[in-house]
Amino acid sequence: MSDLMAPFYEVLADRHGWLAKYKAQSGRRIAGYFCDYVPEEILYAAGLVPVRMTGGQGNVIAADRYLQSSVCSFARRCFDQALTGVYGYLDALITAHGCDVITKMYDLWAYRMKDPAFVHYLWVPHKVFDKDAPMVMEGEVKRLRKCVEEFRGSPITDEAIADAIAVYDQSRALLKRVYELRRGRPPAISGVEAFSVALSAQLMPRELHNQWVEALLAEREGKPSTLDDRPRVIVSASMIDDLQVVRAIEDAGAWVVADDLCTGSRYFWDQVGDPAPNPVKALTRRYLNKLPCPRSVDSLQPRLNHIQNLARDYSADGIIFYILRCCDAHLFQYPILNQRMQEAGLRVLYIQGDQTVGINEAIVNRIKAFTEMLVP
């Protein structure tokens, strides 16, 4: 059964090598992007392969000249890799107004990096649910479209955007079905497997990924689980861009049955839907109304609702918050979120994340102790 998971693991094991190879074979250009508020469909419609920027875990040396050690470890790791040539295959980069750090990183990328050839900044309103937000967001989506058109030297048609929306909406529906395999007790797929599928979607051409997921679902859906029963947890994090955290939790004896991640459920939960009559307006609507990042205004209630629905639908016993050091949007929302989770009867574990440290022994021990507490 695990063979159908192999391609996803292969991408995750060496995402940069895989993409460089894919680029050489296909001739397609690669566009990196920060933040799930970037409407990838525009890039995809332009023939680019949109891929999420990730930092992974490890030391930072080259980026020390530009970003001090107290700066967000995700940002430092991404920039460090870029400086050491790991991202040399990128043709384009889109940064979004996700947070102060990623916003100001635009300048560093634009200024200090020779490649990629095209660097673009997308402003995203904080007040995503405000009545005036669609005007400014649509303006930004249109500006992105125009700049990408100039970069590639030809227009992006509405039809191409509508086609991209269809591919991405299909992906979103497929990923949701993969996640739903974990509703049962025991789950029909592990957290590592489910998250591998979701994360790899963001690192490779989507139409190919969709094929792989369809094959996996054909094998798993409707079949009895082969897994054992374990305590069930939800992971909520500011950023998880590799398998380490989920794997550490599952190695400790729990199943990760759902997540509140911008690289997980928040990334794909909401569809664009019918692109007619104006696909740009449809995209604007989707990206403003999707499950919000805590950086957005009035995001607390939708996040609470989402986590509580997940806890109910996926029978979760506890929640693990993995929040990167210095990630203000999450850190300011956490105290209230924590209170509400406890009131709702969920057990909570808070872990301070740092991508230059990774998952160390101390964290493993805390996860183990938490997991043992969840055993009925």
Next chain:
Amino acid sequence: MSDEVKDQEIKQANRMRGKKHLKTTQEISQIVKDYYTERSAKGRAPGQKIAWCGVAVPKQPLQAMDVLAYYPEQYGTVVATRGNPERFLSRAEAFGLTREMCGYARISIGFILEGLPEDAPLGGMARPDMLIVTTAVCDTRVKWWELMGELLNVPVYIMEAPEMPPAGRMGATISGGDMESAGIQIGRKDAPHTTVFVGQNYAGMIKFLEKVCGKPMDYKRLAEISKASGRVSKIRREINEYRKAIPTPMGSADAFAAMFPGMYMPGTPLADDFYTRLRTEVKERMDRKIGIVPEERFRLVWSGIPFWYNMGLINYFEERGGVVVIDTAYGCAAETTGNPRREPARWGMNGMVASVIKATVDYNCDGAVLSYTPTCRALYINQMEIQNTLMEELGVPSLLLESDMVDPSSFNEAQTMSRIDAFIEVVEELAKRREWLAEKK
């Protein structure tokens, strides 16, 4: 405690208190005190509406609506300079706000969690009817204000002001006007919708005020106040113009204090009177070539937020024969701009970086002190680029000093002083050359 230890502690406390050199700026302490006294008296009056606002929220509409405004960031500095910040910092930490987070935010949240105590420094901030903040400056404040709204159960207005990086890849261009807003550039020509959005949000703020106050905006009064605050800005630009003189007639030890009326009560007769008198004093000192130190051996620019609990740090440079001439975080526009003998090839990656490079040029500085507040996301990512750009473009050395702005536990004095001493040696040597001065002194 032995007398010797006690003596040491008193010496240290005195050293940490900033020393102001001008006569007019000595009044600031009383002005701040009166400001809070007046607020506590008025705040209890029936029907008086109170707002807690973020710095950079337009003040004129508040003044026109007779809203009594408090500024939690400013109050953070009050607690740091006049009280015991630890009382509120530890309360916030117990709630779940860790020491890696903004010190201003932790003080105000701690103050709320303590139940808005009246025995807080200067009587504390009175309970607000509303909270207002802008997204300019940093994103952190959006979450901080939302959290305060949640804890105080009052309406929050968030005024969006899209900060845009410069178009293209060569970094910022910066005008004299941009120096007024610390180089923060809102909106962009190729993104006109962002500018429209600013207008919508300004209108939204006025609507919000009208709703909470239950009365319409008096636009005639708003225009008068805007005019008055425009006049205050102009006087402040004139004062800054004089600060370019060598020796400088006023440095940042005075300027950090003197910014208060301009920042928090810009359209008032008090501000007008204060800056008019300050301008006279600064001009007189300039004409008579009275500097801050007997012989001004080097000139520095201060980038970022000062360490409010240790304003004496700025005076330390004076003991060593130099002056922190100008600071950029709260705006430092002057009347004229530029120095053709010292034009850099580029100004830096964004307006905030560029404003420091420009201040170095405009105010004839030999070095820069970069206050590196690791708890401040908006500033901490720029400081290394300021350091890199200053060196690459102007050959100007800079010193990164690390500490939170209001949390003294984050400051290492002995280490800081020895780094300052080493830095001064380098700067003093460079200051002897100054090829970019039209006439050598």
